[in-house]
Amino acid sequence: MIEYFLLLLGESIMVFGTLGILRFPDVYTRLHAATKCDTGGAMTILIALAIASEAPLLIKLKFLVLAFLIALINPMVSHAIARGAYKYGIKPEVVVDMYAWDNP
């Protein structure tokens, strides 16, 4: 029962993340939606699969290793994309930009 709930939660998180990617104005706010919703949705779906599948315990633990790797890699990639975009010269639409104060 709980795996259907987790699968539905992951699907809805993914849908709202995609909506955020389509609606937000610039690169940095879109990265917010991409990073958080992909990490949360993928981890929730993997945990639901680990509960639902009828594999032995060590195979289920591999799903958790995959979830851990996703949670480790996804923020690093988003940080790399954001920093690369800033260094390339894409100006963010912000109210305050302390990064530009320190790196003129």
Place this chain on the structure above:
Amino acid sequence: MSRVPFYLRERLDEIRQRVLFETYEAQKLPKCEQIILTWIALFSFWIVISGNTRIENLFIGGITTLVISLLMYEMLTDDIRQSGHIIEKILYIGFFAIPQYLFIMAFRLIESNFKVAKHALLMDISPGIVKIKTDLHSDTGITILANSITLTPGTLTLDVNKKLGETYLYVHWINVETLNREVAGEKIKGDIERWLKKIFW
């Protein structure tokens, strides 16, 4: 500090860096504890990845991971701070610190998903880039802190400025509430940094 001449300031920075380095060296774990911690981490990873609990497989894995941890013991455990006995340290990290961190971060992640959904539906955003200060020094601690900040609601780490004795993080905040550095740091970091300072330097 502003009245000190330039050559004296360089000399002062050098002395402070040496003091920091020596306190860091004094707080390191001994070599055997580093080897044991690396071996435990590598061996548990071997068991989960190979998915095979026969006795010869465990024997081969134990020998291989022991050789690797004898060669590369500094890689994982270089930044762990020394406190207490080794058994106490293993029990504390394995049964208290890691489950607490996973529990906190799971709820922060769910909360941040709902917050992004709310922002995507209502579009009530006022983004900004703020600068906060952390007390951590080691590379592993700063990496875990920056990743946790990226996964907590409404924030994304943009860059790290690591200087002598003080480290600054530039954080893209999707809904800027305050510009004061201490209040912003307290809001963004929460209790993750207090938790990390018990383990990492």
